[in-house]
Amino acid sequence: MNSQAVAFESFIEPHLQTLHNHCHYLSGSQWDAEDLVQEVLIKCYQYYQKTGAIRHPSTLLYRMTRNVWIDQLRRQRRYAAPVEEAADQPYSDINYAAARGLVEWLSEHLSEREAYMLLLSEVFCYSYQNIADELQCTVSTVRMVLHRSKRTLRITREARRKRISGGQMSEYSVEYWTKAIMNDDPGRQLRFI
Template identity: 30%
Template sequence: MSADTRLEEPGGSGPGEVDEPAFSSLAERHRRELHVHCYRMLGSFDDAEDAVQETFLRAWRRRETFEGRSTFRAWLYRIATNTCLDVLAKRRPEPATGGEVLWLQPYPDRLLDELPAADADEPETVAVARETIELAYLVAVQHLAPRPRAVLMLRDVLGWSAKDVAEALGDSVNSVNSALQRARAGLRGHLPAERQDWTGGQEDAVTRELVRRYTEASVVTDIPALAVLLRDDVRCSMPPTPGLHVGRDAVVNDWVTSGFEGMKGLRTVPTAVNRQPAVAFYLWNEKVSAYLPLTIDVLRVIGGAIAEIITFHDDQFPRLGLPERLPAEGATS
């Protein structure tokens, strides 16, 4: 069956007659894309996991309401979107403020690779798929009120019509169009004016060289060498720890005052998060004679310089498939 299969068994039986294993099999085909959709809405990998589970539960309980007027996939997206709105109402009644998102979590590229491939003949679709999963976009989205956020996801990311969005959210078309205008205006307030600056773009030789220099300078804690790699307007944050540093001087000052320059015994593992280059840092631990997880720096590179560094704590290492420890230099694991 295609991804947009109707909820029917061979022979044309209706949705109410589909047994639970068959229903689960159909739903599971859409798990990754629904998870990414919920992640865009919520900004949290863990919350998205819970939302998808709740979506499947609601879908099974409401299977009689599937009338076949849309695809099964679209029906699941409708339930998932409303589930996310319920989550936002309960857990985060107010959107993010101040340019940072304390509940932000990374999304491993290895899991994003499970998504259906975007049509290579439609470069705009490919670009949207990449841009809307990068952390700068995710942070901006979390500053939107829940309803405009949902409209933005359905209209601009999924490409639904205003009529379909209105039906999914129980709104009028005029209300949806108004919400979309507010959402786009809100995005412009938190993203660079030029769309090409929203994203680091495709990784190229210049980006790879920059990441290499950043990694090497970080391992030896060479702050002056790191400083020259930063844009003047670089942003640095470390969710869930509060604190957003904006500008090269502010970021460098934070590194100096935090004692980063005196940190010794670092090793790194390259990785990729949210379609962005990332570096996982490990710190030598004498008690266990191994390097243990420390932090993950996710970089946004624009014009050959680092525009943003978002650092995540060591609790994210397992999700990213990173080693739980690195052996001593020259030793075997």
Template identity: 30%
Template sequence: MSLLSFKQSKSRRFEQLVQPHLDVLYRFAFRLSGQQQDAEDLVQDVVVKLYPRLDELEAVEQLRPWLNRVLYRHFIDQVRRKSRQGDVVLSDLVEADGQADWLDSLESDNAGPDLMLEHARLGPALDRVLATLPPDQRTLVLLHDVDGWRQEEIADILDIPLGTVKSRLHRCRAALRKKIHRELEPTRHLERVGE
């Protein structure tokens, strides 16, 4: 086999392994970063990093969670690197505006006016509340409640015990409920004059 055909063969094998997972990787990267360009860069960095490790990729039994774990670790490394460059709060590294798009995709085509009004009110409030969570908590909630990942898969991706995933998810949901309740609570009721 010539060197050129070997390189083409390696390229094809790598593409066959990774290509089916690129959409999932991009969605996960977007959930983490909140920005289209950052998500694309994150996926590209991971793919470039993994290309020389084709033999290792071929040996992985469940490639999807493994790829997501690599992507998550790469994202965390970037966040840590950025935070060392200056005094930056981790939650400030992901902008809230990028989180708005995923709620729009949840709206039903046949929603009635009441449901549309509720979504119009709840969507932006939920985006604001999610943006206040630290990236690790936001990632956990988005992976489980939005993307539908099982807790076992999340534990594998984030490389933490299953019990930790369950307790963190419980705490995150409780904090979100309180924050969303406060966010949607009408401002102080003013008493009518003359009553």
């Protein structure tokens, strides 16, 4: 090990535990945190090689950690799995079952278009104008569809029926909206059947 690496190691040592804690907080997983720490340390060492001493190491580490984490998230979003592969991927998150149950329940009672608009409005808090822009329709159409779908759900609740014929969402749409709820992002490729 060269003298610069030894100096960097002694310089960074007091900040390692804080870095580990911050990485674990961001990633939510011990394994992902370890990977993130390694990437940040590599970037920090490269920076140290170029500049020498680092004036505010904790500030630099936080900024590097945040940037590396954002880069990792962007790389993960670029990969789009085929629908068949995505449907086969298991989720270990308990909230997945609740989100999936909600979307399946909506698919039993509403048409696909009604469910799309209701999810965008009630779950993702889109304004009527935003929904109209996303789905390429008018605001009055959005109002009408939301009114009709809410009325249908009220009637369903009052009648306590388990199934009302009308419309059903495709398996792809059920999976799409479940993942959208889990990721808190409805995405940009909305479509109607």
